[in-house]
Amino acid sequence: MAMDFQGLRVVVIGGGAAGFFSAIACAEANPHAQVTLLEASRTSLSKVSISGGGRCNVTHACFEPAALVANYPRGGKALRGAFTRFQPRDTIAWFTKRGVRLKTEADGRMFPTTDDSETIVQCLLQSARNAGVALRVGSPVSSVIRKPHGFQVTLKSGEGLVCDRLLLATGSSAVGFRLAVELGHTIAEPVPSLFTFTIPDPALRDLAGVAVDAAQVRLIAPNAKPLEQTGPLLITHWGLSGPAVLKLSAWGARSLHDCRYQATLHINWMPYQTTDAVRAALLSSKEIYPKRAIANSDPFGLPRRLWLYLIERANIPADLRLAELSKTHLHHLVQELTRGEYAIAGKGAFKEEFVTCGGVALKEVDFKTMESRQCPGLYLAGEILDIDGVTGGFNFQNAWTTGWLAGKAMAVPLATPNPL
Structure with a gap:
């Protein structure tokens, strides 16, 4: 088998923290991949903008995975291994590398030194542009169909997109849950948290x-x-x-x-x-x-x-x-x-947080790669999963970690048969 570096097409549905982080990770890991990020609304990263009272509580200064998972009422066990691969220390390094410094407050919460969530928003937008991610706002998805070698994504406008790998990072939206169910997943009933x-x-x-x-x-x-x-x-x-x-x-x-x-x-x-x-x-x-x-x-x-x-x-x-x-x-x-x-x-x-308990059943996801166990080529990240953390930056850390893991896994070139 040979690796096809040129033809990889990836679509990410959901322009929030997890969606952006996964799209950037994928595009940076495989510059030849065609990565498209779809956001239903006219504005991406809106939750990042208003979080933490407009300051954005990026993560929490807890650097031991065993201690970190204790802050997740649901999903801590599944995240234990994931945090050994990408945890708050890695989040800090990721943003620092891109010119954004974080500070730690007395209670462990971490914010940009600017105390302005727009710093984080612009960093993600610029990183996506630099990596070649095609961001499409105002592009709600109406359906996804599994094909023998990928997916057919249809927008509400009627436009169709074909991709080899698909990520659902739609948060706790009903549309995201519906798409996950149609692709073979079960959903733990969403109820409010925080x-x-x-x-x-x-x-x-x-x-x-x-x-x-x-x-x-x-x-x-x-x-x-x-x-x-x-x-x-x-x-x-x-x-x-x-x-x-x-x-x-x-x-x-x-x-x-x-x-x-x-x-x-x-x-x-x-x-x-x-x-x-x-x-x-x-x-x-x-x-x-x-x-x-x-x-x-x-x-x-x-x-x-x-x-x-x-x-x-x-x-x-x-x-x-x-x-x-x-x-x-x-x-x-x-x-x-x-x-x-x-x-x-x-x-x-709680105006600064919009967190839901419930989502895609965790046993149906491989937490080494965030790939679906039910539907090969499908990946899931962020709050669409049945994971939620307490207040303090833990929900964003879930988004960064699962998004990064999914992005890296989706970037692996396609395997194609050797020519005879």
């Missing part, structure tokens, strides 16, 4: 804007194991947000969907202290400042509005002197501080 909690407590909502550096949140959903996360917590006009809640929503995406987002949340505002230590701190304040009103006696340094809210939830008058704090008062306050119970009555949106 969202905020709606809490029907007007007094809590009045605290909108109040944040704590660390709280432990515990999700109790029907017919599901309790889930816990610890991290920053933000009170909003509709309930609760912040990294702790967003991570909890990711791990509980399916159980919350199954119970129609009606569940119970326990909050420990003192995650690094035992219940006994919290009680002892309150008793110590009572002994030292017996004449001081409870409203002015927070020994934990909580935001004042939050402290007043918690003592009200414990049914303690704000003007009660510490000397008058009864055992019942103390018990209720310790409960509110360490195990307050809140009803979840729905989900809100």
Whole structure:
């Protein structure tokens, strides 16, 4: 068999992070390949543009694959080997080579030093141009048909494209899932991931804007194991947000969907202290400042509005002197501080992320090459797969890794029979 370097035709459907990364990787690895990138909308990389509040959280400073996969509620096991071949260190090197430097923030998130997502967008666009990728925006796909030696891609305009290898990088779009099913794949039902909690407590909502550096949140959903996360917590006009809640929503995406987002949340505002230590701190304040009103006696340094809210939830008058704090008062306050119970009555949106739990079944994909096990010549990358990460750059890293692996694999020249 001989290798045909000249005739390789590759079509990538989806002009997002995974689609661009795979198209660039393919074209750079095989300059003779004809790589066409199709984007349905008039603008490519729109999700990259708005991510991270317009700064683009490119990846996360976690460089050990075993630790990295722990941030993926679904797909971590499949990504374990993939991350040994392309991980955040490689992402940093890829962008650095192209003139884009990244910086690491205190929580491990990595952004371009410009704090502008347009830096990433332009880098990807320029890299695609330099590699010879043919980008076609406003080109929605209506159908794909498997042929004996490739694929027939038909656009909604009626135009047809023929290719030897095809990549689906369509994110969580219904069209992408339909195409995957028509090509032999099964889909785990898509449901939202990374969202905020709606809490029907007007007094809590009045605290909108109040944040704590660390709280432990515990999700109790029907017919599901309790889930816990610890991290920053933000009170909003509709309930609760912040990294702790967003991570909890990711791990509980399916159980919350199954119970129609009606569940119970326990909050420990003192995650690094035992219940006994919290009680002892309150008793110590009572002994030292017996004449001081409870409203002015927070020994934990909580935001004042939050402290007043918690003592009200414990049914303690704000003007009660510490000397008058009864055992019942103390018990209720310790409960509110360490195990307050809140009803979840729905989900809100997390404007900086658009992540879905669900997608193409991972057992149907070879994670060494991202080629379909169901349909030879078909590749899949990014969020179309049943993979989702918690907030912090992990979903983009999935796109970079699976896109790079798919691109490199698609670039391998076609094998053609030797002439007689």
